[in-house]
Amino acid sequence: xxxxxxxxxxxxxxxxxxxxxxxxxxxxxxxxxxxxxxxxxxxxxxxxxxxxxxxxxxxxxxxxxxxxxxxxxxxxxxxxxxxxxxxxxxxxxxxxxxxxxxxxxxxxxxxxxxxxxxxxxxxxxxxxxxxxxxxxxxxxxxxxxxxxxxxxxxxxxxxxxxxxxxxxxxxxxxxxxxxxxxxxxxxxxxxxxxxxxxxxxxxxxxxxxxxxxxxxxxxxxxxxxxxxxxxxxxxxxxxxxxxxxxxxxxxxxxxxxxxxxxxxxxxxxxxxxxxxxxxxxxxxxxxxxxxxxxxxxxxxxxxxxxxxxxxxxxxxxxxxxxxxxxxxxxxxxxxxxxxxxxxxxxxxxxxxxxxxxxxxxxxxxxxxxxxxxxxxxxxxxxxxxxxxxxxxxxxxxxxxxxxxxxxxxxxxxxxxxxxxxxxxxxxxxxxxxxxxxxxxxxxxxxxxxxxxxxxxxxxxxxxx
Amino acid sequence: xxxxxxxxxxxxxxxxxxxxxxxxxxxxxxxxxxxxxxxxxxxxxxxxxxxxxxxxxxxxxxxxxxxxxxxxxxxxxxxxxxxxxxxxxxxxxxxxxxxxxxxxxxxxxxxxxxxxxxxxxxxxxxxxxxxxxxxxxxxxxxxxxxxxxxxxxxxxxxxxxxxxxxxxxxxxxxxxxxxxxxxxxxxxxxxxxxxxxxxxxxxxxxxxxxxxxxxxxxxxxxxxxxxxxxxxxxxxxxxxxxxxxxxxxxxxxxxxxxxxxxxxxxxxxxxxxxxxxxxxxxxxxxxxxxxxxxxxxxxxxxxxxxxxxxxxxxxxxxxxxxxxxxxxxxxxxxxxxxxxxxxxxxxxxxxxxxxxxxxxxxxxxxxxxxxxxxxxxxxxxxxxxxxxxxxxxxxxxxxxxxxxxxxxxxxxxxxxxxxxxxxxxxxxxxxxxxxxxx
Numbered sequence: 001x002x003x004x005x006x007x008x009x010x011x012x013x014x015x016x017x018x019x020x021x022x023x024x025x026x027x028x029x030x031x032x033x034x035x036x037x038x039x040x041x042x043x044x045x046x047x048x049x050x051x052x053x054x055x056x057x058x059x060x061x062x063x064x065x066x067x068x069x070x071x072x073x074x075x076x077x078x079x080x081x082x083x084x085x086x087x088x089x090x091x092x093x094x095x096x097x098x099x100x101x102x103x104x105x106x107x108x109x110x111x112x113x114x115x116x117x118x119x120x121x122x123x124x125x126x127x128x129x130x131x132x133x134x135x136x137x138x139x140x141x142x143x144x145x146x147x148x149x150x151x152x153x154x155x156x157x158x159x160x161x162x163x164x165x166x167x168x169x170x171x172x173x174x175x176x177x178x179x180x181x182x183x184x185x186x187x188x189x190x191x192x193x194x195x196x197x198x199x200x201x202x203x204x205x206x207x208x209x210x211x212x213x214x215x216x217x218x219x220x221x222x223x224x225x226x227x228x229x230x231x232x233x234x235x236x237x238x239x240x241x242x243x244x245x246x247x248x249x250x251x252x253x254x255x256x257x258x259x260x261x262x263x264x265x266x267x268x269x270x271x272x273x274x275x276x277x278x279x280x281x282x283x284x285x286x287x288x289x290x291x292x293x294x295x296x297x298x299x300x301x302x303x304x305x306x307x308x309x310x311x312x313x314x315x316x317x318x319x320x321x322x323x324x325x326x327x328x329x330x331x332x333x334x335x336x337x338x339x340x341x342x343x344x345x346x347x348x349x350x351x352x353x354x355x356x357x358x359x360x361x362x363x364x365x366x367x368x369x370x371x372x373x374x375x376x377x378x379x380x381x382x383x384x385x386x387x388x389x390x391x392x393x394x395x396x397x398x399x400x401x402x403x404x405x406x407x408x409x410x411x412x413x414x415x416x417x418x419x420x421x422x423x424x425x426x427x428x429x430x431x432x433x434x435x436x437x438x439x440x441x442x443x444x445x446x447x448x449x450x451x452x453x454x455x456x457x458x459x460x461x462x463x464x
Numbered sequence: 465x466x467x468x469x470x471x472x473x474x475x476x477x478x479x480x481x482x483x484x485x486x487x488x489x490x491x492x493x494x495x496x497x498x499x500x501x502x503x504x505x506x507x508x509x510x511x512x513x514x515x516x517x518x519x520x521x522x523x524x525x526x527x528x529x530x531x532x533x534x535x536x537x538x539x540x541x542x543x544x545x546x547x548x549x550x551x552x553x554x555x556x557x558x559x560x561x562x563x564x565x566x567x568x569x570x571x572x573x574x575x576x577x578x579x580x581x582x583x584x585x586x587x588x589x590x591x592x593x594x595x596x597x598x599x600x601x602x603x604x605x606x607x608x609x610x611x612x613x614x615x616x617x618x619x620x621x622x623x624x625x626x627x628x629x630x631x632x633x634x635x636x637x638x639x640x641x642x643x644x645x646x647x648x649x650x651x652x653x654x655x656x657x658x659x660x661x662x663x664x665x666x667x668x669x670x671x672x673x674x675x676x677x678x679x680x681x682x683x684x685x686x687x688x689x690x691x692x693x694x695x696x697x698x699x700x701x702x703x704x705x706x707x708x709x710x711x712x713x714x715x716x717x718x719x720x721x722x723x724x725x726x727x728x729x730x731x732x733x734x735x736x737x738x739x740x741x742x743x744x745x746x747x748x749x750x751x752x753x754x755x756x757x758x759x760x761x762x763x764x765x766x767x768x769x770x771x772x773x774x775x776x777x778x779x780x781x782x783x784x785x786x787x788x789x790x791x792x793x794x795x796x797x798x799x800x801x802x803x804x805x806x807x808x809x810x811x812x813x814x815x816x817x818x819x820x821x822x823x824x825x826x827x828x829x830x831x832x833x834x835x836x837x838x839x840x841x842x843x844x845x846x847x848x849x850x851x852x853x854x855x856x857x858x859x860x861x862x863x864x865x866x867x868x869x870x871x872x873x874x875x876x877x878x879x880x881x882x883x884x885x886x887x888x889x890x891x892x893x894x895x896x897x898x899x900x901x902x
Contacts, residue, residue, distance in 0.1 A: 058900045076796065111757050114750060 019193035022145040023049075023165035024177060025152065026185035031057045034160040037183035038063040041164065044179055048168035052152070052161040071132050078128030079121045086120030087113060149191050163191075284396055286374030286381075293374035300400055310404075317405025320398045324390055328352035333409045352387075355406055356413035369410050376403045469894030473724035478888065483719055484566075484881035491874025498868030502527070502861050515857070516832030516843055522591035525581050526684070526830050527862045529592070530822045531869035532578050533681055534704070537697070537818070538873060539574060540673060541705010542567035543632065544698075545737070546639050547669060550655070550662035556733045558896035559725045562885050563713055565643055567705070568636040570876025575629035577872050578680075582625050585618045594832065594845035595686045605835070605842055608763065609687050616683055624679060631672045635665050640880065643887055650889035673698050681822070685829040685846050688767040692752045699745035703787075704818035706738040707811035712877070714808065722885055725897055728802045732901040735801025738814060742795065745821070746788035770828045774851040779824050787817040819866060827862070828854055 028034045031053060038051050042065040051060055061068075094100070095108035134140070146152045146163060155161055162185075164176055173190070180188050238244050249255050249263035258265070267273075278284040283297040301310055322331060330337040333355035343350040359366030368376070380399045383389035390399070411419075420428070472478070502524060511520040542564040549557045549564075557564075581592060590597040595616035600606050614620075639658060646654040674694025682693050710731060717723050756764040771780050791810055800806045829846035831854045836842075887893060 058898075058902075072798070111754055114754065 021166045021173070022191045022193045023163050023167075023171075024173070024180065024188055024190045025146060025149055025161055025163040026180035026183075026188045027151055028160045028162065028184060029186060031060075031160055033184050034162060035059055035063045037162050037180065037185070040183045041162065041179065045170050046164055046168050046176075048171075049162065049164040052146075052155045052159070052163065054156055054158060054160075057160075069136060071129065071136060074132045075125050075128045078132075079125040082121040082124030083117050085124070086117035089120070090116055145191055145193055148194075149189055151187070151189065282374070283400075286372075286377035288374065291374075292372035292378070294372045296373060296404070297400055300397060301404075313401050314405055314408050316398065317401035317403070317408075320394060321402050321405050324394060325402065328387075329355055332356065333406065333413070356410045358410075358414045368406065369414070373403055373407075376406060470897040471894060472886070472888065472897065476724045477721045478725075478884050478886050480721070480881045480883060480885050483716065483721065483885075484878045487878030487881060488875045489878075491871045491876075491878055494871030495868050495875065496871075498864045498871060500868075502864040502868060505861050505864065509861075512857075515830055516834055517591040517830075519589070519591040521584075521589075523830070523859050524861055524865065525584065525589075525592045526826060527859070527865040528581055528869070529680060529684065530819070530826050530862070531866040532574070532581070533697075533822050533826075534819050534866060535570070535577070535869050535873035535876075536574050536676070537701030537822075538704045538708045539568050539570045539636070539876070540632070540698070541702040542709060543571075543636050543639075544669065544702060544705065545709065547635070547662045547666055550639070550658040551666055553655075553659060553892070555892045555895040556730060556899045556901070558890050558892045559722070559730055559886055559899075560709060560713055560734070561890075562643065562887055563716065563881075564709055565636070565640040566877050566880040567709065567712065569640050569880035570873055571629070571633040571636050573872055573876035573879075575625075575633065577869065578625065578629075582622050586622055588618070593683055593686070594829075594843075595683060597843055597845065599842040600686070600845060602842060605844060606687070609845075612686060616686055621679060624675065628672055628676050628679075631668060635669065638665075643890075644883065646889050647884050647887060648889075652891045655891055670698075673701075681825055684826050685767055687763065687845070689764055690752050690756070690767075692748055696745065696748040696752055699741050699748050700818055700821045702741040703738055703745055703814050706734050706741065707814045707818070710734040710738070710807060710811045711815075714804065716881075716885060725886055728804075729899050729901040730896075731804065731807055732798070732801045733899075735795060735807050735810070736901075738811065739792070739795035739801070742788060742791050742814065746784075746792070770851060770854040771824065774854055775856045776824070776828050776854060779820070779856060783817070783821060783824055787814070787821055791817075823862065827856075830857070831855065 026037065028037055034051055034053060034057060038049075038060060041049055042063065049064075051057070051064060053060070090113045091108065099107045101107075146161075151159055152161065162180065164171060164180070170176075177188050177190075236244075249257075251264060253263045254261055255263040280297070281287040282293050282295070283299065286293055288295065301313055321329075325333075326337050328337045328339050329335055329352045330340070334357070335352040335354040337352060340351050353368060355368040357366050358369050371379070377399055379387070380394065380402060381389055381391045394402070506520055506524040509520055509523075511518060512523055515522070517523075545557060545564045546561060546568055548554065549561055585593065585596055588596070593616070594600055595609070595613055596618055600609055601613060603610050638661065642654055642658050645651075674697075677694040677697035681697060682688070682690065713722070713726055713730075713734070717726060753768065756768060759765075770776055791814055794800050795810060800810065832846055833844050833853065834841055835844045890896075
């Protein structure tokens with residue numbers, strides 16, 4: 001080939017390769033010399049050239065005439081898109097598509113959206129910076145023709161190289177080599193492409209291997225496709241039988257080992273789990289001699305308990321009541337809690353049982369007032385009509401504390417003149433000797449049917 | 465670039481000469497004229513009783529606290545740059561470090577100037593900090609405040625003030641003096657020594673800055689809580705510090721000094737820092753706001769209530785747009801930081817808004833409210849009552865005191881602009897001279 005024959009001062013030393021000329025590569029001694037050479041090459045009008053150095057050389061961009069990258073603009077665009085996208089995302093999800101009332105807070109409020117929008121801005125900016133850098137640098141690039149030039153391997157060590165590619169319009173082997181040498185090159189080498197190895201025929205065994213392994217890899221898919229489109233009475237194939245058939249029983253399955261044919265073993269008669277005897281009928285069930293108790297568990301308070309012990313228990317009851325009961329029964333026990341208000345907002349009517357309402361003159365109504373303590377306790381434990389039981393959530397002692405608190409509320413709601421302590425009577429207006437209990441709220445009748453005769457008949461708390 | 469390291473240009477003028485003394489004189493003239501005007505305005509003015517203050521010096525002293533925090537923060541920003549430079553072995557900043565050292569050496573004058581509001585406190589002046597008002601001790605009216613009064617008592621406050629003065633003056637003078645020592649000996653070990661000192665000094669700096677912000681600025685609203693306050697103040701301070709540094713360096717170049725050493729690349733980096741802290745300020749300001757807005761607890765939100773509603777909301781919006789959005793968007797670009805007129809515009813702009821930031825922090829707490837408690841008329845202090853009660857109530861004293869104190873800052877800087885304006889024997893000087901900002 002042409003480049004092998006004439007090898008004088010004006011042409012570069014050749015590098016192996018039997019294809020066409022890719023370019024010539026010049027080595028310079030220092031980064032400064034590289035910059036000076038790059039400036040000369042640029043001034044000579046070349047555009048298809050690049051510099052290679054072990055570390056970033058400041059000022060090389062300007063010397064090579066590289067325009068400033070547009071990456072910052074792209075990042076700015078990415079950041080703006082991120083900010084806008086973050087705001088839109090939150091607007092769409094929170095304020096438009098799925099409005100959700102959280103503690104009455106507005107569904108759309110700018111300050112709450114700032115942190116998310118900030119993060120999406122950063123995210124898209126960084127993505128744009130990272131991927132934009134790769135794309136603009138045409139990375140990843142796993143192979144380059146110069147890799148075959150031996151001195152190019154030193155570019156990550158101590159070589160400062162400048163390569164001009166043959167595809168440049170002004171490229172002319174002799175003149176370009178001279179230019180690089182005049183610029184102080186230590187050595188100039190030309191780099192030829194090898195004949196494209198892909199054009200050679202591939203060995204037959206590789207072809208066979210590829211075809212057979214591809215076919216082999218398709219087998220599982222073929223089996224899956226067959227299984228999806230056919231029926232079979234054959235049992236499963238068991239690859240690990242001892243894992244598929246373990247010598248144990250699963251819960252709630254049949255078993256011929258035991259006479260009753262069940263895998264489950266029930267509790268053995270006469271045994272009680274540790275700590276679950278619950279023998280005290282009064283404390284655990286509210287029963288006394290088979291009847292709802294009118295009394296109160298002695299282990300909580302007795303007649304001898306001090307005021308502070310009682311107050312402590314009432315306060316505990318209030319605390320539990322406000323957590324578990326108030327959502328339906330309301331904080332004052334009149335049956336119009338948050339649920340009831342929410343129903344009213346959506347146009348319906350629903351009231352829980354009024355716990356503090358007293359019976360009328362005929363003795364009707366006032367169900368909760370008339371209930372014995374034990375029955376109140378049982379209602380909390382096991383529920384009543386649509387009210388579910390709270391035995392799982394509220395420990396026994398706390399249920400009794402709630403009973404006590406309900407009694408305190410009933411007393412307070414139906415108080416008489418005589419209940420006011422003497423030292424607080426001073427300054428109160430004269431009051432008739434007997435004070436009628438306050439009338440229930442006008443909205444007391446419940447439900448959808450005809451208004452019942454009594455203000456709060458049994459079961460009036462039930463919806464529907 | 466043909467060499468990684470340059471040496472000083474042979475014709476470079478690096479001596480300060482008379483520059484420092486003329487700056488001092490100009491600063492002194494400004495201080496005398498504007499503080500004089502402020503005093504005259506106050507003496508012939510009348511007490512602002514609508515704001516709940518019996519004393520006519522209340523406005524003057526509020527403005528003085530703002531102005532003091534302003535000049536303190538600019539020196540603070542410069543000191544931070546000096547310490548960061550040593551801590552990270554920076555290279556770009558070597559050429560401007562001597563100017564930053566001069567700026568941070570103004571602390572003695574700043575802390576002497578601050579005695580103008582410390583001494584009245586010790587004398588029992590009650591119209592500046594509400595915690596120094598007798599009614600602040602009322603356990604009914606100020607239940608949650610009177611637990612803080614052990615810390616916020618004039619004696620302890622003054623002691624802390626002296627400690628801050630010693631800390632900041634000491635740190636600034638250590639770095640400035642060691643740097644000048646290197647000018648003579650050229651000993652590279654001095655750089656190493658300053659680097660070792662700068663690490664613990666940075667921790668002391670952070671704690672002391674936070675405490676100064678709590679004591680001097682945040683305690684004008686003593687019933688409020690914010691733990692990020694000091695960080696926010698530091699962010700704002702560094703905006704001011706880097707803006708002032710860029711302007712000062714430019715002014716020095718205008719006198720024909722350092723013309724070859726400092727170029728667009730160095731301005732670019734100062735602009736970058738200004739930009740970074742512009743965003744950092746907004747970040748911390750929003751962090752402070754958002755937690756309190758979301759938590760919605762009265763002991764925290766009252767502070768924002770008077771700033772985000774009523775007349776002050778316009779100042780708040782101006783802060784959002786002027787101190788963050790506008791400079792942020794424009795300083796993103798490389799060119800706004802490299803082209804000198806543009807950088808000057810934004811430096812001046814941010815210096816004004818840095819003052820407005822401090823003004824916005826302090827002045828809404830100027831309006832105090834008198835209430836009737838237990839049958840007696842008592843002063844409930846700042847941030848009480850109706851939103852409509854809190855006025856921007858701009859007074860010319862606000863500006864004149866500020867300018868006067870900036871004059872004092874110039875005196876402090878000018879006194880230290882002497883000898884070499886560049887650390888001539890610093891081992892990193894060559895790298896700094898050839899610094900390029902990509």
